[in-house]
Structures are given as structure tokens and as C-alpha cells.
Amino acid sequence: MVGGFEMPLPKVKIDVIREKCYLCGSCVAVCPKEAIIIENDEWMFFQEKCISCKFCVLACPVGALNAIPLEEE
Amino acid sequence: MRYDVVVVGAGIAGPILARNLAKQGFDVLMIDKKAEIGSPKRCAEGLGIGNFKKYDIPLDKRFINREIYGAAIYSPNGHKLELRYNRVSGVILERKIFDKMLAYYAGKAGAEVMAKTEATGLIRSDGKIKGIKARHEGEPLEIHADIIVAADGVESRVARWAGINSFLPPHELDSAYEYEMILEGFEFDPDMIHLYFGNEVAPRGYVWIFPKDDDRANVGIGINGDNPNTAKYYLEKWLKENNIKGSKILEVNVGGVPVGGFLKELTKENVVVVGDAARQVNPMHGGGMAEAMEAATIASKWISRALEEGDLSLLENYTTEWWANDGERLMKVLEIRKISEKLSDDELDAAVQALSGADAEKLAAGDYRQVFKTLIKHPKILLKPKMLKLLREAL
Numbered sequence: 509m510v511g512g513f514e515m516p517l518p519k520v521k522i523d524v525i526r527e528k529c530y531l532c533g534s535c536v537a538v539c540p541k542e543a544i545i546i547e548n549d550e551w552m553f554f555q556e557k558c559i560s561c562k563f564c565v566l567a568c569p570v571g572a573l574n575a576i577p578l579e580e581e
Numbered sequence: 582m583r584y585d586v587v588v589v590g591a592g593i594a595g596p597i598l599a600r601n602l603a604k605q606g607f608d609v610l611m612i613d614k615k616a617e618i619g620s621p622k623r624c625a626e627g628l629g630i631g632n633f634k635k636y637d638i639p640l641d642k643r644f645i646n647r648e649i650y651g652a653a654i655y656s657p658n659g660h661k662l663e664l665r666y667n668r669v670s671g672v673i674l675e676r677k678i679f680d681k682m683l684a685y686y687a688g689k690a691g692a693e694v695m696a697k698t699e700a701t702g703l704i705r706s707d708g709k710i711k712g713i714k715a716r717h718e719g720e721p722l723e724i725h726a727d728i729i730v731a732a733d734g735v736e737s738r739v740a741r742w743a744g745i746n747s748f749l750p751p752h753e754l755d756s757a758y759e760y761e762m763i764l765e766g767f768e769f770d771p772d773m774i775h776l777y778f779g780n781e782v783a784p785r786g787y788v789w790i791f792p793k794d795d796d797r798a799n800v801g802i803g804i805n806g807d808n809p810n811t812a813k814y815y816l817e818k819w820l821k822e823n824n825i826k827g828s829k830i831l832e833v834n835v836g837g838v839p840v841g842g843f844l845k846e847l848t849k850e851n852v853v854v855v856g857d858a859a860r861q862v863n864p865m866h867g868g869g870m871a872e873a874m875e876a877a878t879i880a881s882k883w884i885s886r887a888l889e890e891g892d893l894s895l896l897e898n899y900t901t902e903w904w905a906n907d908g909e910r911l912m913k914v915l916e917i918r919k920i921s922e923k924l925s926d927d928e929l930d931a932a933v934q935a936l937s938g939a940d941a942e943k944l945a946a947g948d949y950r951q952v953f954k955t956l957i958k959h960p961k962i963l964l965k966p967k968m969l970k971l972l973r974e975a976l
Contacts, residue, residue: 532623533736534756534837537749538806542741548699548716569756569812569835 517560520575524551528572535564535573584608584693585888587713587726589700589739591618594856594873594880595732596683597636601881603691607888610724611684611692612715614699619680623735623836625759625791625799626674627774628870636874638686644679645672646793650772654941656933657779657926664938665773673774673791673799698722700733703742710743710850728884728896729852732877735837737858743849747858751806753841755786755867758812759801761793763829771795776866777819778929784808785922786867788819797831803838803867805922840864842915843908847880847900851893855880861907864915865945875907913947920971928968935959950976 522535522544529551535544543557544564565573586602588595591613599611615621627649633640649672651665688694697717704712704723712725731739735754740747769775771792778787786803793799802816812835820827839860847854855861855876862869880899887895924932936944940952953972956962962969 530621530833530835532835532837533734534754534806534835536736536738537837537839538751538754540748540750542738545738546736547701563751563807566809567751567754567756567806567837569758569837571811571813 519578520560521555521578522553523574523576525572528570534567538563538567582724584610584726586728587724588730588732590732591684593870594877596687597874597877598881599687599692600690605885609692612695612698616697618684618696619677622676624676625789625801626676627671627791628674629671630669632871644675644682646675647673649774652774655777656930658930660930660933662933662936662941664941673793700739731854731858732856733858735839735857740854740858743852745849749839754806755803755838755840756806756812757803757836757838758816759799759834760830761799761832763797767825780926782819783815838867840867848896853880864918879903910947917949920975928965931961931965935961
């Protein structure tokens with residue numbers, strides 16, 4: 509389970525290729541932290557909620573999501 | 582705005598539940614974020630014929646593409662297991678029309694229906710859930726209701742807002758991709774659905790052909806949601822290997838299917854969760870329409886009782902009754918799925934060769950002990966030590 513991870517995951521930001529996305533909601537369903545929502549036919553990502561698990565990238569049926577590494581500040 | 586019940590989502594569970602409650606005279610509002618109820622769909626559109634009578638749905642030819650007489654299952658090396666009936670066993674629907682008609686039946690029964698209306702949050706006061714906030718064309722709405730029904734699909738937000746942990750890890754999701762297409766130069770019996778299994782074909786899932794005409798079908802795939810490759814990748818690969826040109830594609834459908842278990846608590850306070858939102862899907866084949874109808878039927882019964890007697894604690898009976906019936910059945914199916922997903926291609930071949938049509942039928946119904954006992958003695962299976970071990974463990 510995600511909550512059991514001792515080591516912090518390398519921080520990423522999730523990008524959507526909007527032209528590939530069908531708004532099917534698979535990414536929303538597998539996000540443990542509600543960091544992705546779809547509202548008003550818009551795909552939205554909230555960096556502050558993201559725990560960098562990349563479940564969304566795995567679950568996307570079409571490969572519309574990418575995890576972009578964030579530079580450590 | 583004030584209602585006895587507000588239903589979020591007009592897929593399968595939502596309209597059945599709204600219809601049942603409206604019929605009994607309750608004030609019901611059903612909202613859906615889609616501008617057109619039924620579209621886009623995330624479904625292969627197959628439904629067993631018995632469900633129409635069971636859930637009191639008219640057999641209206643406007644939403645029936647084709648009648649189906651059974652299923653053919655194909656193992657990785659091409660062995661075929663056929664379950665053919667001499668009567669119609671199911672239909673391939675047109676969900677765009679079916680869902681809209683279900684919403685129509687709900688409306689006819691007295692429910693109010695609002696398309697293009699999206700839930701945006703819960704109304705809470707005095708520590709209680711009082712209704713939902715929604716938006717229609719940008720205009721904010723406050724919908725007060727005694728009971729809120731989360732029928733908002735696999736990505737359900739209503740359940741999470743209520744504090745129900747409906748997070749679905751990727752290995753509990755099947756990732757699905759489907760074309761409605763004209764199949765040229767590929768032989769298939771259009772009176773049957775066709776399911777192709779194999780670890781290279783569709784890891785943990787299968788490729789399906791659900792015919793809508795003798796040359797037109799939903800051709801799709803479901804694979805494990807934690808697979809590094811996409812569902813689309815595997816479907817394209819299968820089409821190519823079978824020399825099927827993808828040059829006549831009429832529709833593309835994409836979706837995630839919850840196949841890893843079911844919500845333990847189907848209600849919280851005055852929030853009731855049904856259908857994909859509650860993970861009420863057959864984990865073997867990924868179908869969830871019949872399960873959604875069953876859940877909606879049980880939920881509507883207890884919502885009605887809770888409202889009549891003014892006692893919200895009666896809602897918990899929905900959880901109890903669902904788990905004692907469909908829940909128990911589907912847990913057995915999940916156990917079979919967990920075994921079948923561990924089988925190698927060789928073992929899948931042996932299984933398909935060893936199974937008879939009657940066995941496959943029993944398995945699909947979740948009645949696996951008798952079938953496993955027969956399989957353990959089968960000469961094809963006796964040569965597969967790992968499979969024998971899995972079967973013995975399951976017994």
C-alpha cells in the first residue's frame with residue numbers, strides 16, 4: 509500500500525496529452541489522493557496532492573499520461 | 582431544490598434505482614454530467630436476456646443491435662470451447678440508446694432528470710450531509726435531499742466526498758480499449774460472442790468480439806491496469822496478428838473496469854453507493870450491467886424503507902443483503918479469476934481442452950468447487966503440477 513512506503517518517491521508532475529485523452533476517468537479511480545479530477549470535461553492535476561506513485565500513468569488505457577521528473581529544490 | 586433522493590449518474594444503476602423509487606411516489610432527481618445520457622459509453626454492450634424480465638426492462642428493439650446464442654472461448658493455441666444455446670441467451674445493446682431509455686423510464690415513473698448537470702461537492706451542515714452541490718452550464722445548484730446516491734461510475738467522487746475509501750489501486754482495475762468496427766477477412770459466427778485468452782493476447786483479460794451485425798462488432802480488450810503496456814497496444818497487436826485491417830472504425834471506447842473486489846461498506850450516513858462506483862462488477866468477465874441492476878434493486882428497496890420509517894440506519898441493510906447474495910457469489914468468481922490469471926499459456930490451453938461447455942457455465946456462475954474437482958482428475962491437467970497445486974489450494 510502507498511501509505512506503507514518508507515522512502516519518498518522521486519517527485520513527478522503528471523502531464524496529459526489532451527488529444528489522446530478520452531476523459532475515461534481511469535486515472536481518477538486509481539489516484540490514492542484525488543490529485544487528478546475531471547470536471548466540466550476538463551482533466552485537472554493538483555501537484556500539492558500528488559504523491560508521485562504514477563498509478564495513473566500505468567492505468568491509462570491509451571498512454572495519454574506522462575510523469576515528468578521534478579527537479580529537487 | 583429539495584428531494585427525497587438525489588441520484589448522481591445516469592448509467593445503469595442510477596436510472597433503475599430512480600425508477601423504482603419514483604414508482605413508489607418518492608421525489609427523486611437524477612443528474613448526469615453528460616450532455617447526452619448514454620454517450621460516451623464505456624462498455625462492450627453485452628447483456629444476458631434474463632435481465633430484462635428480472636429488472637422489468639422492456640425488450641425495445643431500438644436499443645438491441647443483435648441477439649446472441651452463446652459464447653466461444655479461445656485458448657492461446659486456438660482450442661475452442663463453445664457454449665451454444667438453441668435460444669437467445671443475450672443481446673448486444675446500443676448503450677447510447679439503452680441508457681437514455683432507462684432514464685426515460687425513470688422520468689416516466691415520476692423522477693426528474695437533468696442531463697449536463699455535474700456534482701461538484703456535498704452540502705454539509707451540523708456535521709450532516711444535506712445534499713449535493715452541482716453545476717449546470719456553469720450555473721451553481723444546491724440540491725437538498727434526504728438520501729444521496731453515488732452512481733457516478735468507476736471514478737466516483739461522491740463516494741469519496743462522503744468519506745468512503747473507494748480508491749482503486751491499478752492492479753484492481755482492468756484497463757480497456759475497444760473499437761466498433763467492420764471486420765473484413767476475419768471469420769466469426771455473428772450469433773456468438775467470441776473471447777480470446779492468452780498471456781500474450783491480453784494479460785489477465787481477454788480480447789472480445791461482440792457482434793452488432795454479421796460484419797460489424799465491438800472488438801475490444803481488457804488487461805491488468807498495472808501493465809506497463811497500454812490496452813490499446815495489446816488490441817492493435819492482436820488485430821495485426823490476425824490480419825484485421827483497422828480501416829473501418831466507427832467508434833473508439835476507452836475505460837477502466839473495477840475487477841479487484843467490492844466496497845465493504847456500501848453506505849455511509851445517508852450516502853448510498855451503487856454500480857461501478859461500488860465496484861459491483863463481475864471480476865471474471867468485467868461485465869457490470871446485471872450487477873448494477875441487482876445492486877440498484879436492493880438499494881432502492883432499503884432506501885424506500887428508510888424513508889418510509891424515517892430511519893436512515895435501515896440503509897445498512899443494503900450492504901448486508903448485497904453481500905449475502907451477489908457479494909458472496911462475486912467473491913467466488915474473484916477467487917476463480919485470481920487462479921486463472923496465474924495460468925501460463927500452456928495451462929490455459931489445457932484448461933480450455935479439459936473444460937466442457939457445462940463446466941464453463943458453472944464456472945461463470947461462480948460454482949467452481951465441483952468443476953475444479955473434475956479438472957484435478959483430467960489427464961490434461963494431471964500433467965501440469967503448478968495448475969494442480971492452484972486447484973487444490975482453491976478447494
